[in-house]
Amino acid sequence: MPSEVLVKPILRRRPPQVEHNYLNASRGMASWLLTKDHKRIAILYLIPITAMFFIGALYMALVRIHLMTPTGLLLSPDAYNKSFTAHGVIMVFFFLVPVVPAVLGNFCLPLMIGAKDLAFPRLNLLSWYLYMFGAIWAMTAILAGGVDTGWTFYTPYSSQSSHYNVALTMVGVVIAGFSSLATGLNFIATIHWLRAPGMSWFRLPMFVWTLYATSFIFLLAVPVLAIALILVIVERVFGIGIYDPALGGDPLLFQHLFWFYSHPAVYIMILPGMGIVSEVIPCFARRELFGYKFVAFASFGIAWLSFFVWAHHMFVAGISAYSALVFSALSFMVAIPSAIKVFNWTATLYKGSITFEAPMLFCLGFVALFTFGGMTGLFLATLGVDMHVHDTYFVVAHFHFIMVGGMVIAYMGGLHYWWPKMTGRMYSQWWSKLAALIIFIGFFLTFLPQFVLGYNGMPRRYHHYAPEFQAWNVLSTAGSSILGVGYLLPLFYLPYSLRHGPRAGSNPWRATGLEWQTPSPPPRDNFEVTPIVVRGPYQYPQGKAQHEP
Amino acid sequence: MSREASYLTADLRDMFKHTIVFREELEEQYHDLDQQSQAATFGMWLFLATEVLFFGALFMSVGIYHYLYPEAFEKASERLNWQIGSINTLVLLVSSFTMVLSVHYARLGNKGRLILFLLLTAAIGTAFLGLKGYEYYSDYQENLIPGWKFDSSEWVLDEGLSPTQVPQVKLFLMFYWIMTVIHAVHLTIAITAVLILAWLARLELFSPRYHSPVEVVGLYWHLVDIVWIFLLPMLYLLGTHHLG
Numbered sequence: 001m002p003s004e005v006l007v008k009p010i011l012r013r014r015p016p017q018v019e020h021n022y023l024n025a026s027r028g029m030a031s032w033l034l035t036k037d038h039k040r041i042a043i044l045y046l047i048p049i050t051a052m053f054f055i056g057a058l059y060m061a062l063v064r065i066h067l068m069t070p071t072g073l074l075l076s077p078d079a080y081n082k083s084f085t086a087h088g089v090i091m092v093f094f095f096l097v098p099v100v101p102a103v104l105g106n107f108c109l110p111l112m113i114g115a116k117d118l119a120f121p122r123l124n125l126l127s128w129y130l131y132m133f134g135a136i137w138a139m140t141a142i143l144a145g146g147v148d149t150g151w152t153f154y155t156p157y158s159s160q161s162s163h164y165n166v167a168l169t170m171v172g173v174v175i176a177g178f179s180s181l182a183t184g185l186n187f188i189a190t191i192h193w194l195r196a197p198g199m200s201w202f203r204l205p206m207f208v209w210t211l212y213a214t215s216f217i218f219l220l221a222v223p224v225l226a227i228a229l230i231l232v233i234v235e236r237v238f239g240i241g242i243y244d245p246a247l248g249g250d251p252l253l254f255q256h257l258f259w260f261y262s263h264p265a266v267y268i269m270i271l272p273g274m275g276i277v278s279e280v281i282p283c284f285a286r287r288e289l290f291g292y293k294f295v296a297f298a299s300f301g302i303a304w305l306s307f308f309v310w311a312h313h314m315f316v317a318g319i320s321a322y323s324a325l326v327f328s329a330l331s332f333m334v335a336i337p338s339a340i341k342v343f344n345w346t347a348t349l350y351k352g353s354i355t356f357e358a359p360m361l362f363c364l365g366f367v368a369l370f371t372f373g374g375m376t377g378l379f380l381a382t383l384g385v386d387m388h389v390h391d392t393y394f395v396v397a398h399f400h401f402i403m404v405g406g407m408v409i410a411y412m413g414g415l416h417y418w419w420p421k422m423t424g425r426m427y428s429q430w431w432s433k434l435a436a437l438i439i440f441i442g443f444f445l446t447f448l449p450q451f452v453l454g455y456n457g458m459p460r461r462y463h464h465y466a467p468e469f470q471a472w473n474v475l476s477t478a479g480s481s482i483l484g485v486g487y488l489l490p491l492f493y494l495p496y497s498l499r500h501g502p503r504a505g506s507n508p509w510r511a512t513g514l515e516w517q518t519p520s521p522p523p524r525d526n527f528e529v530t531p532i533v534v535r536g537p538y539q540y541p542q543g544k545a546q547h548e549p
Numbered sequence: 550m551s552r553e554a555s556y557l558t559a560d561l562r563d564m565f566k567h568t569i570v571f572r573e574e575l576e577e578q579y580h581d582l583d584q585q586s587q588a589a590t591f592g593m594w595l596f597l598a599t600e601v602l603f604f605g606a607l608f609m610s611v612g613i614y615h616y617l618y619p620e621a622f623e624k625a626s627e628r629l630n631w632q633i634g635s636i637n638t639l640v641l642l643v644s645s646f647t648m649v650l651s652v653h654y655a656r657l658g659n660k661g662r663l664i665l666f667l668l669l670t671a672a673i674g675t676a677f678l679g680l681k682g683y684e685y686y687s688d689y690q691e692n693l694i695p696g697w698k699f700d701s702s703e704w705v706l707d708e709g710l711s712p713t714q715v716p717q718v719k720l721f722l723m724f725y726w727i728m729t730v731i732h733a734v735h736l737t738i739a740i741t742a743v744l745i746l747a748w749l750a751r752l753e754l755f756s757p758r759y760h761s762p763v764e765v766v767g768l769y770w771h772l773v774d775i776v777w778i779f780l781l782p783m784l785y786l787l788g789t790h791h792l793g
Contacts, residue, residue, distance in 0.1 A: 026566045034568035110578075117578040119588045122569050185595045193588040194578055219595060223603035231610070231727070238696030240716075240723040242610075247716035248618060257606055524567060525577070 021424070025524035036121035037524060042107035043422070044128050048135060049099050050491075055139070056090035057487065059083045064477040070467045077463045081148035082164070084461060088151025089142065093173045094135050096407055097265060098180055100272035101187070101218075102131070104414045105211045107422055109187060111515035111522060112205045114196025114531045119189035123182050130179035138172025141165040150461060152262070155243035155254040159235040167236050170229040177222045180268075184218030187211050196514070198533035202296070205513055205537040206289060209296045210275030213303040217264045217271075220307070225261035228254060255317055259310035267306040269403055270370070271299055273410030274341055277363045280417050281345050283511045284360035285352025288538040291344045298337035298344075305334050315386045324383055331381035338374050342367060357509070358432035362413030365440045369405025373398060376451065391461075394454025397447045405443055412439070412490070419494065420504030424521040427497035431489060439486035445479025512539050574759055586761030593765045597772050604728075604776055611724050611783055614717075621717035624708050626787035628693060629725065633684045634785040637677050638777060644673035645774045648743075652767045655760040660750060663763070667747040670770070674740045681733055694726070695719035725784050732780060735773045742766045 022039045032040060062083045066074040075083060106124070110117055118124050141147065145165040149158040158166050191204070191212050204212075231242050232254065241247020243254045282289045289295060311319055311327040319327075345367055354360070376398040379385045389395060412435075420426050449472040454460075458469045465473070507516040514537075518527050565571065579585040615622045647670040654662040692700040699722075701715045710718065746766055749755065755763060 026568075030565060031568060034565065034570060036567055036569055115578055117576075119578070120592060121576070121578070123592075125569060181599060185592055185599075188595055189588050189592045192591060193584060219599050220602050223599045224606045227603055227606040234723065234727060238723065240695055240719050242720065242723065248614075248713075248720055250613070250617075253610060253613065257610075260606075 019519065020523055021519065021521040022524045023521055034125070036117065036125065038106050038110050038118050038121065038124060039422075039522065039526075041124050041128055042103050045098070045102040045106065045131070048132060049095060049103060052090055052094045052135060053099075054487075054491075056087050056095060057484065059087040059090070061480070061484065063087065064480045067465070067473050068470075068477050070465050070470055072463055075463075078148065080463045081150075081461075082142075082146035085147045085150055086142045089138065089147065089169060089173065091403075092151050092265070092269075093176055094131075094138065096269045096403055098131060098176070098183070100276070100407070100411050100414065101180070101183055101211060101214060101268075102127075104276070104411070104418060105187065105207075105272060106183070108418060108515055109190060109208060109211060110194070111421075111518065111526055112208055112513055112537075113191065113194065113199050114514050114527065114533060115190060115194035116526050116530075117194075118186050119193055120186050123186050127179040127182035127186070130182065131176055134172045134174075134176030134179060136172075137175060138169050141168035141172060152258060153229065153232060153254075154258075155232060155235075155251045156245070159232050159243050159254075167233045170233055174226045174229050177225055180218050181222040184215035184222075187215040188219070196531050196533055199514075200533075202293065203533055203536050204296075205275075206278035206292070206295055206299075207272070207275035210271045210278070210299045213299040214268050214271045217268050217303055217306060221261040221264040221268075224257055225265075228257035228261065231257075252314070252317060252319070255314050256310070259313045260307070263310040263313065264303075264306040266399070266402065267302055269407045271302060273366065273370075273407045273414075274299065276410045276414035276417070277345060277366050278341075279511075279513065280359045280363040280413055281348050281367075282538040282540060283417075283509050284357060284363075285349050285354050286540045287348050287352040288536075288540060289344070290347035290350075291340075292536070292538070294340050295344050298340040301337035301340075302334060305330065305337070309334060312381055312386075315383060316390045328381055328383050332378065335374065335378055338370075342371055342374075356433070357416075357429065358427075358436050359413045359417035359509075361433055361436035361440075362409050362416060365436065365443075366406060366410045366413065369401050369409060369440075369443065373401030373405055376401065389454055391459055392454035393450040393458050393460055396460050397450035397454060400447050400450075405447070409439065409443070412436070415490075415494075417509070418515075419497075420508045421515060421520045421522070423498055423501075424504055424519075425497045425501035426504045426508060427501055428493045431493040435486050435489035435493075438482060438489065442479050442481075442483030442486050446476050446483050447479070449473070449476040449479070513537055582759055582761075586759070586764070589761045589765050590768070593768045597768065600772055600776075604731075604779070607724070607728055607731075608779065608783065611721075611728075614720055614724070615787065618714070618717040618720070621710060621714040622721045623788035624704075624710060625718045625721040625725075626785065628691065629785050630684050630687060631785040633680055634781055637680050638781050640673055640677045640680065641774045641777050644670050644677070645771055647673060648767050648770045651743075651746075652760075652763055655750075655755055655763040656757060658755075658757040660753070660755075663755065664747050664750050667743050667750065667763075671740050671743045671747070674736055674743070674770075678733060678736060678740075681729065693722055695722050728780055728784065732773065732776055735776070739766070739770050739773050742769065 022037055025037075032044065035041060035044075060083075062075060063080065066072050066080060066083075072080070106118075109115075142165070147162070147164050147166055147169045149162050149166055153166065153170065191208060195204075234240065235242045235244065235249075241249040243249045243251045245251060278289055278295055309327060309331045311323060312331045315324050315328075356364075376394070380389065380395065380398060416427070416432055453469055453472045453476075456469070458465055504520050506519045508520075509516070514531055514533065515522075517531065575582055576585060579588070647666050651663055651666040651670060654666060688694065689698060692698050692703070696719075699719065701712075704710050704715050704718050705712055743766060746763055749762070
């Protein structure tokens with residue numbers, strides 16, 4: 001038949017585009033909303049979490065514009081309180097805590113250990129629904145009335161005085177908390193039971209180790225937060241003085257319970273970021289991660305210590321001098337595992353063949369900013385200094401260096417690192433490097449002035465401030481607008497790459513992890529054949545810097 | 550549930566492939582049933598750890614306030630119905646025994662006994678809730694619900710407490726309500742799970758090879774039981790109760 005002749009050239013002109021991957025394995029809304037596939041659930045998380053990030057940033061844009069003049073430019077005192085509270089609640093509970101585990105962890109963890117899925121795929125989907133429900137609930141409470149307590153919900157203000165939607169917001173936070181808890185439980189079970197043959201504990205990639213440590217914090221800390229907030233809700237609804245000193249309660253109890261969760265939660269936010277950096281730096285320095293076991297155990301050291309430092313938030317709250325001393329000493333100890341990590345990353349770079357693609361730029365930014373944030377943490381752990389800078393912009397700058405300079409930038413690095421794996425497409429190198437640079441500069445400009453402000457005595461959360469602080473505040477606001485531009489750029493070039501980006505191939509960075517040995521985007525079952533692992537995760541041939549961007 | 554839903558059209562089947570709608574006895578991510586059931590049990594143990602922290606925060610709060618206000622707390626504790634509390638302890642212990650028997654017969658593959666003991670467990674659990682409900686009703690009649698039905702004057706006049714101690718009594722009673730209600734919610738979830746198990750057992754879902762859901766729910770049931778064993782002394786047995 002002549003049809004043979006006719007058909008063949010057509011086939012050649014159209015190379016087989018119907019490779020089966022998780023994105024086109026099945027179609028329709030239901031196949032997404034009822035999916036068991038960890039990769040699809042990661043995508044499901046990515047969209048609302050990104051939206052929450054920009055909503056939270058918008059609230060802070062209002063606050064920063066307002067603070068341009070000493071008397072305030074834009075917001076009434078009430079709206080000001082609600083804005084910074086909305087910023088904190090959204091960013092902490094609905095962005096920073098879930099983002100890396102839920103998006104990157106969900107996507108990468110099974111791929112990195114050679115598993116077909118998480119241990120409990122249905123639970124994984126349930127945690128997505130819990131997150132969505134909690135997020136929509138809290139957003140409704142914030143938009144319809146708002147909250148003005150600050151993200152910490154301190155009693156007795158939150159339990160007695162505030163007239164806004166405190167209880168409703170707390171319900172949203174608790175629901176989202178249980179979503180994280182389910183994710184953590186799922187990760188631990190997966191890491192214990194579903195490693196591929198040969199994937200021994202000390203062949204696990206560092207990102208997996210940090211997710212493992214993070215998951216334990218989820219398990220042990222979230223229930224305590226839930227109970228602390230439930231007690232506030234009960235106090236508000238029934239008028240019982242659980243935290244009210246006038247009625248026999250003790251507001252310090254709330255602070256103890258709250259920080260027993262929320263201090264470990266800080267490490268929930270930073271540990272997975274450290275994992276990302278430990279993946280990216282060896283890849284772009286073409287060297288094995290220096291001191292693998294030290295970095296792994298340092299993650300657990302941080303997770304373990306995180307449960308014994310909570311009262312350093314309460315040095316001026318009236319705890320005894322003796323316990324303040326103990327908590328101060330314990331807080332200093334966190335610096336040890338943190339420093340081990342920074343030194344190991346630096347040692348990995350030493351004599352490496354370093355290239356500066358976007359993920360590497362973000363992660364080098366992380367190392368610099370995290371070191372800044374960590375060092376200023378030592379100031380705050382010092383009892384005498386803390387008396388001076390407590391509740392000032394110094395604290396604000398410190399934890400933004402960790403949470404934004406650390407976690408957000410590491411997340412951006414991870415997103416850029418695994419984006420070709422998730423979508424099969426490569427984004428623009430030029431624009432992504434530019435974004436990394438702008439974010440880094442904008443970040444420094446925003447938060448470095450706040451150290452000065454805080455040290456000079458400008459309290460946080462004030463609607464007005466003394467005129468001598470104006471110059472630094474204007475500088476900070478200017479920096480935040482640069483930071484905003486940096487955040488907006490990926491919103492354009494990443495989606496643009498979905499359609500117009502070049503195909504990435506299975507391993508664009510020539511990385512050694514298991515996740516790069518399967519096609520991009522990965523097939524629905526992750527691997528054609530279950531891989532057999534015969535070596536550690538960072539066996540880079542040293543001295544050969546060749547990437548295919 | 551292990552059967553593919555054959556009533557779906559080809560289009561729909563494509564849509565629902567790899568969704569939670571389909572359930573296989575052996576999920577694709579596991580090698581064998583043994584690994585799967587071990588992972589499930591492990592997951593439940595992790596969950597129980599979170600429950601310990603959840604109730605632990607409450608226990609600690611009660612402990613602190615009891616230490617601060619021993620007199621008011623013990624006076625308030627004496628007003629609770631320790632008889633029903635004790636009987637309920639026995640009831641829950643028996644239910645744990647029947648739950649263990651359910652797991653035992655699930656391992657043996659004895660479907661009839663499995664369903665029998667699951668239903669018995671659920672029935673005893675419901676009996677606990679019934680007794681608890683009766684106790685709540687008598688608490689209501691005795692004005693023991695702070696924030697809703699509570700009489701401050703009787704604590705000053707009859708019990709001899711000072712007016713400043715009345716909020717402390719409320720504090721104790723509030724913890725009593727919070728903890729027992731949260732416990733009852735846990736028990737309701739456990740009863741529902743046991744009933745679902747009985748229904749699945751009737752559908753021949755379990756075998757000596759595959760019965761990890763029974764084991765997992767069993768673990769949860771025992772946790773609910775253990776929490777009550779802590780609640781009894783913490784709430785009911787604080788004071789020096791007079792018999793009779």
